[in-house]
Amino acid sequence: MLNLIVVLPFISALLMALLYLQNTEAKRYWLYTIIGVGTALLITLLSLTLLYNAINGMPTLHTTLFTWIRLGDLDIKLAFMADRLSLVMIGFITFIGSLIHIYAAGYMKDDEAYGKFFSYFNLFMGSMLLLVLGDNPIIMFIGWELVGVCSYLLIGFYHHESANIKAANKAFMLNRVGDFGFIMGISLLFIALEGHGFSFNAIEENISLISTPMLTLIGFLLFVGAMGKSAQIPLYVWLPDAMAGPTPVSALIHAATMVTAGVYMVARFSFVYIQVPDVGLFIASIGAASALLAAIIASYQSDIKKILAYSTMSQLGYMFIAVGLGAYSSGIFHVLTHAFFKALLFMGAGAVIIAMHHEQNIFKMGNLKKRLKLVYITMFIATLAISGIPPFAGFFSKDAILVTAFASQHYIIWGVASLTAGLTAFYMFRLLFIVFHGEAKSQKTLQYLPRSMTYPLVVLAFGSTFAGFLGLGEGYGNSQLINTFLQLPDLHHHLSHATEYMLGAMSVFFALFGMTLAYIMFAHKTQEPQADSFVKRVIIKKFYVDEVYETLFIKPLLLLSHFIAKVLDPKLFDGIIQLSIFIYIGLSIRFRKLQNAKVHFYALYFLLGLSFMSLYLLYKLGVTL
Amino acid sequence: MPEFNLELIIFSILTLFMLGGAFTMISAKQTLYSAFGFLVSMLALAGEFALLNSKFLAIAQVMVSVGAIVVLSLLTILTINTKVENLPKEPYKYLWIAFSLLIVSPFTLLLYKVLTTLPAHFAQAQTITTKLVGKTLFSGWVLPFEIVSILLLVAMLGAIIIAKEKLKGENS
Amino acid sequence: MTPNLFFLLASLLFSIGLVGVVSRRNLFVVYMSIELMLSSVNLVFATLSRLLGDAGGSTMAILLIAVIAAEAALFLAIIIHLYRQSKTLDSDLFSDLKERT
Numbered sequence: 001m002l003n004l005i006v007v008l009p010f011i012s013a014l015l016m017a018l019l020y021l022q023n024t025e026a027k028r029y030w031l032y033t034i035i036g037v038g039t040a041l042l043i044t045l046l047s048l049t050l051l052y053n054a055i056n057g058m059p060t061l062h063t064t065l066f067t068w069i070r071l072g073d074l075d076i077k078l079a080f081m082a083d084r085l086s087l088v089m090i091g092f093i094t095f096i097g098s099l100i101h102i103y104a105a106g107y108m109k110d111d112e113a114y115g116k117f118f119s120y121f122n123l124f125m126g127s128m129l130l131l132v133l134g135d136n137p138i139i140m141f142i143g144w145e146l147v148g149v150c151s152y153l154l155i156g157f158y159h160h161e162s163a164n165i166k167a168a169n170k171a172f173m174l175n176r177v178g179d180f181g182f183i184m185g186i187s188l189l190f191i192a193l194e195g196h197g198f199s200f201n202a203i204e205e206n207i208s209l210i211s212t213p214m215l216t217l218i219g220f221l222l223f224v225g226a227m228g229k230s231a232q233i234p235l236y237v238w239l240p241d242a243m244a245g246p247t248p249v250s251a252l253i254h255a256a257t258m259v260t261a262g263v264y265m266v267a268r269f270s271f272v273y274i275q276v277p278d279v280g281l282f283i284a285s286i287g288a289a290s291a292l293l294a295a296i297i298a299s300y301q302s303d304i305k306k307i308l309a310y311s312t313m314s315q316l317g318y319m320f321i322a323v324g325l326g327a328y329s330s331g332i333f334h335v336l337t338h339a340f341f342k343a344l345l346f347m348g349a350g351a352v353i354i355a356m357h358h359e360q361n362i363f364k365m366g367n368l369k370k371r372l373k374l375v376y377i378t379m380f381i382a383t384l385a386i387s388g389i390p391p392f393a394g395f396f397s398k399d400a401i402l403v404t405a406f407a408s409q410h411y412i413i414w415g416v417a418s419l420t421a422g423l424t425a426f427y428m429f430r431l432l433f434i435v436f437h438g439e440a441k442s443q444k445t446l447q448y449l450p451r452s453m454t455y456p457l458v459v460l461a462f463g464s465t466f467a468g469f470l471g472l473g474e475g476y477g478n479s480q481l482i483n484t485f486l487q488l489p490d491l492h493h494h495l496s497h498a499t500e501y502m503l504g505a506m507s508v509f510f511a512l513f514g515m516t517l518a519y520i521m522f523a524h525k526t527q528e529p530q531a532d533s534f535v536k537r538v539i540i541k542k543f544y545v546d547e548v549y550e551t552l553f554i555k556p557l558l559l560l561s562h563f564i565a566k567v568l569d570p571k572l573f574d575g576i577i578q579l580s581i582f583i584y585i586g587l588s589i590r591f592r593k594l595q596n597a598k599v600h601f602y603a604l605y606f607l608l609g610l611s612f613m614s615l616y617l618l619y620k621l622g623v624t625l
Numbered sequence: 626m627p628e629f630n631l632e633l634i635i636f637s638i639l640t641l642f643m644l645g646g647a648f649t650m651i652s653a654k655q656t657l658y659s660a661f662g663f664l665v666s667m668l669a670l671a672g673e674f675a676l677l678n679s680k681f682l683a684i685a686q687v688m689v690s691v692g693a694i695v696v697l698s699l700l701t702i703l704t705i706n707t708k709v710e711n712l713p714k715e716p717y718k719y720l721w722i723a724f725s726l727l728i729v730s731p732f733t734l735l736l737y738k739v740l741t742t743l744p745a746h747f748a749q750a751q752t753i754t755t756k757l758v759g760k761t762l763f764s765g766w767v768l769p770f771e772i773v774s775i776l777l778l779v780a781m782l783g784a785i786i787i788a789k790e791k792l793k794g795e796n797s
Numbered sequence: 798m799t800p801n802l803f804f805l806l807a808s809l810l811f812s813i814g815l816v817g818v819v820s821r822r823n824l825f826v827v828y829m830s831i832e833l834m835l836s837s838v839n840l841v842f843a844t845l846s847r848l849l850g851d852a853g854g855s856t857m858a859i860l861l862i863a864v865i866a867a868e869a870a871l872f873l874a875i876i877i878h879l880y881r882q883s884k885t886l887d888s889d890l891f892s893d894l895k896e897r898t
Contacts, residue, residue, distance in 0.1 A: 595895065596892060596895050597891075597892035597893065597894040597895030598888065598889045598892050598895075599888050599889075599891070600819070600821075600822055600888055600889055603818050603819045604725070604819050606819075607725060607728055607729060607815060607819050608728060610729075610732055611728045611729065611731050611732055614731040614732040614734070614735040615731045617735055618731055618734060618735055618738075621738070623734070623735070623738050632798045633798055636798055636802065640806055643806070643810065644806075644809065644810075644813070647810060647813040647814070647817075647833060648813065650817065650826065650829055650830070650833065651813060651816060651817035651820065651821060651826065651830060653826075656823060656825045656826070656886075659823075659825065659826050659829060660825070660829070663829045663832070663833070666833065666836075667836065670836055670839075670840065673803070673806070673840060673843075674840075674843055676798070677803070677843050677844060677846075677847045678847060679843050679846065679847070679855055679858070681855070681859070682843055682855055682858055682859065685859055685862055686839075686862065689862045689863070689865070689866050690832075690836065690862060690865065690866075693866055693869075694832065694865065694866055694869045697869060697870070697873060698825070698828070698829065698869070698873065701825075701873045701876065701877060702825060704877075705876070705877065705880050705886070707886060711885070711886075712823065712886065713822040713823050713885070713886055713887035713888075713889070713890075714887075715821065715822050715823070718820065718821070721819070721820040721821075722816055722820045725815070725816040725819045725820050726812070726816055729812045729815050729816055730812070732812065732815075733808045733809065733811070733812040736808040736811065736812075737804060737805055737808045740804040740807070740808065740841065741800075741801050741804055743800065743845070743848060744800075744848065745799055745800060745801055746799060746800070747799075747800060747847055747848055753846055753847060753850070753852055753855055757852045758852050758855045758856060758859070760852075761852040761853060761855075761856045762856045762859065765853070765856075766853070766856045766857075766860070769856075769857075769860055770860065773860050773863045773864060773867075774863075776863070776864065776867050777863060777866070777867050779867075780866075780867035780868070780870050780871050781867075781870060783870075783871055783874070784870040784871050784873070784874035785874075787871070787874040787875055787877075787878050788873075788874035788877045788878055790881070
C-alpha cells in the first residue's frame with residue numbers, strides 16, 4: 001500500500017500527460033478532473049489509513065520497489081520507509097493537497113492547458129511523497145530534485161509571459177545552488193560511512209563512526225540545500241517571484257509542501273544534528289534572521305500574493321528556529337499548522353483575485369467583507385491563526401517554538417522571534433483590513449466563485465482552528481500528542497509553568513499590539529506606501545538584495561558566458577581547428593604541385609630517394625671519402 | 626701512385642674525351658651538339674675497351690654503338706628537324722644539372738666504394754682472347770645469345786610498328 | 798692503371814648519365830643519357846672480365862651491346878611517334894596524367 005501512495009500520482013501524471021499530448025485542444029475537463037482529483041483523494045485515503053494504523057501501534061513500514069543500483073558496496077534500493085514522521089507528513093500533504101486539487105479544478109477551469117496543469121500537479125504530489133517516504137538519502141534527493149523541477153514547470157505555467165519564465169528559471173537556479181550543498185553533504189556522508197549501508201536507519205546506527213568536524217560540515221552542507229528549498233537567507237529571492245505561477249501552485253508548493261521539505265530534511269537527519277548543536281544554532285539564527293527580514297519586507301508590499309510569500313518565508317524561519325534548537329517535533333508541528341492556515345490564506349487570496357478579475361494589488365481592493373463573506377470569514381480565521389492568537393492553531397505551535405528558544409537560553413533568538421510575531425500580526429492584519437475593510441477602491445461586479453473554490457476554504461478553516469490542540473505544551477495540559485507520537489530526539493527543556501504562561505501571554509500581547517496598530521493604520525483610509533524616506537525606499541525595494549545578487553553573481557556570469565561564447569570559443573577553439581585545417585590545406589596544395597605528371601620531376605624524385613638511401617648506406621657502412 | 630707510363634697517359638686522354646663528351650651531351654642546348662658529344666664519348670669508350678685488352682669488344686663497340694646507334698640517333702635527329710626556337714625551353718638548366726650532380730654524389734661514392742671492394746690489380750695479362758670469348762659465347766652462353774637474338778627481332782618489329790605512319794583508312 | 802681507375806670512371810659516367818636523365822627535358826638528351834648509363838655498365842663488365850680472368854664478363858658485355866641496340870631502336874621509334882603526335886620534343890608537355898584542379 002505504501003508503494004501505491006507514491007506510484008499512483010506518477011501514473012496518473014503520465015496518463016494525463018499522454019491524454020493531453022494526444023490532443024492539446026480538446027477540453028476534456030471532466031476527464032482530467034476525475035483522474036487528477038481522484039488520484040489525490042485516493043492517496044489521501046491510503047495515507048490516512050496508514051496514519052490511523054500507526055496511531056494504533058503499527059510499527060514502521062518498510063517496502064521496496066526494486067533495487068536501483070548495486071555496485072559492490074553501493075546498494076541503493078528504491079525503498080520506502082513510513083515511520084511516524086513520514087506518516088504525519090504524508091497525512092497532511094495528501095489531505096491539504098487534495099483540498100487544493102479540488103480548489104484548482106475550480107480555479108483553472110477556463111484554462112486552455114488544464115490537462116497539462118493537473119499532470120504537473122500530480123507529478124508534484126508524487127515527487128513530494130517520494131521525498132518524504134524515501135528510505136535513504138538518495139531517494140529523498142531524487143524526490144528533492146523532482147519537486148524542484150515541478151516547481152519550475154508550474155511557476156512557468158503561464159509560459160507566454162517571459163517574466164514568468166524568468167521567475168521559474170530563478171527558482172530553479174537558486175534551488176540548484178542549494179542542491180549543490182545538499183549533494184556535497186550526502187556524498188560526504190556516504191564516504192564517511194563506506195560499506196555500512198546507506199538507508200536512514202543504517203546511517204543512524206553508524207553515526208558514531210563519523211568525527212564531529214565531519215558531521216558539522218555535513219550538517220552545514222545539508223542545510224545549504226534546505227536554504228535553497230525552503231527560502232531562507234541567502235537563497236530566498238526566488239520565492240516572491242514564484243508567485244507568478246497560478247495561485248493553486250502557490251498554495252500547494254510554496255506554502256504547504258515543497259518549502260517545508262527543508263524542515264523535514266533537518267528533522268529526518270535529526271540523528272546528525274543532535275550531535276552538532278553548533279550547526280543547529282547556526283540554522284536557528286538563519287531562521288530568525290529570515291523571519292525578521294521577511295516580516296519587515298512584507299509590511300510594505302502591495303501585491304497580495306507577495307505578502308503571503310514573504311509571510312511563508314517568515315514562518316519557515318520559525319520552523320528552522322525550532323529544528324535548529326533541537327525541538328524537532330515543534331518544528332514539524334508548526335509545519336503542520338502552517339500548512340493549514342497558509343494554504344487557506346493562499347486559496348482565499350486566489351478567490352479574491354478571481355473575484356476581482358485578476359487584480360492583485362491590495363490597494364485596488366477594499367471593503368470586500370460584505371461581498372465575499374465566506375472568503376472573509378475564513379481568511380479572518382487564518383489570519384488569527386498565523387498571528388498566534390489562541391485558541392487558533394498558530395498560537396500553540398508558535399508558542400512551543402518561542403518557549404524552546406527561551407528555555408535553551410538563546411534570548412536573542414527568542415527576542416527576534418517575538419518581535420517578528422508582532423510584525424506578523426501587523427502585516428497580516430494590514431492585508432486583511434486593506435482588502436476587506438476600508439473604502440472600496442473598485443466598484444466592479446465580482447466574478448462568481450464556484451463552490452469547488454469555496455468549500456475547501458471551510459475545511460481548512462476548521463483545521464486552522466483545531467489543529468493546535470495536537471501539541472499543547474506543558475503548561476496547557478501537556479497533551480503533547482504530536483511530540484510523543486513523532487518520537488524524534490527532541491531536546492527537553494524544563495520551564496516552570498509560570499514562565500511558560502508569561503511567555504505565552506507576552507506573545508499574545510505582541511500579536512494583539514500588532515493587530516491593533518494595523519487596525520488603526522489601515523482599517524479606514526488606505527494608500528499605497530510611497531518611497532518617501534530613505535528607510536521606506538530601502539524596505540519597499542526589498543533591501544536591494546535582488547540587485548546585489550544581480551551585480552555580484554549574475555552579471556559576471558553573463559559576462560563570462562558572453563566572453564566564452566563570442567570570443568573564446570570562436571577564436572581560440574575554432575581558431576585552433578581552423579589553423580590546423582589551414583596548415584593541412586596549405587601543405588596539401590604544396591604537395592600537390594609535386595605531382596605534376598612530368599617525367600622529369602619523377603626522375604628527380606627517384607634520384608632523391610636513391611641519394612638518401614646511399615647516404616644512409618654510406619653512414620651504416622662507415623665509409624669515408 | 627700508379628705507374629707513370631704510356632698506358633696511363635692514354636687512359637687519361639681517353640678519360641678526358643669521355644667525360645668531356647659526356648658533359649657536352651648533357652649540357653648542350655642544341656640536340657646535334659649533344660649527339661656529337663655522345664659520339665665522342667662512345668669512341669673513347671671503345672678505346673677504353675681496347676686498353677682492357679678486349680679487342681673484340683672494342684671493335685663491337687665501334688661497330689654497333691657508334692656505327693649503328695649513334696648513326697641512327699643522328700638520322701632521327703636530322704629527320705625531326707626542329708628549329709632552335711622549337712626546342713624545349715629549359716630555364717634553370719644549369720641549376721638543375723648542378724643540383725642533380727650534388728644529389729647524385731653520394732650514390733657515386735657508394736658505387737665506387739662497392740666496386741673497389743674487389744681485388745685491386747689485374748689478374749693476368751692477355752688471357753681473354755677473342756677466341757675464348759667466342760667459345761664461351763656459343764657454349765656456356767648460348768641461351769642468352771638466342772634470347773638476345775629474339776629480343777632484337779622483337780625490338781625491330783616493335784620499332785617498325787611504333788614508328789609507322791598511319792595509312793589512310795586505317796584505324797589506330 | 799688499376800681497376801679502381803676504371804671503376805671510378807664507370808661510376809662517373811653512370812652519374813653523369815643519371816644527371817642527364819633528371820635534368821634535361823629534351824627527349825633525345827634523355828635517350829642518350831640512358832645509353833651512356835648502359836655503356837658505363839658495359840665498362841664495368843669489361844673491367845671485371847679482365848680482373849677475374851673470366852670470359853663470361855666479356856660475353857655479357859657483347860650481349861649487352863646488342864641489348865643496347867635494341868633499346869635504341871625502340872626508344873627512337875617512340876620519339877618519332879611522339880613527335881608526330883604532338884610536334885614537340887619536350888618531355889614536360891606530356892603531362893596528361895596530372896591532376897585536374
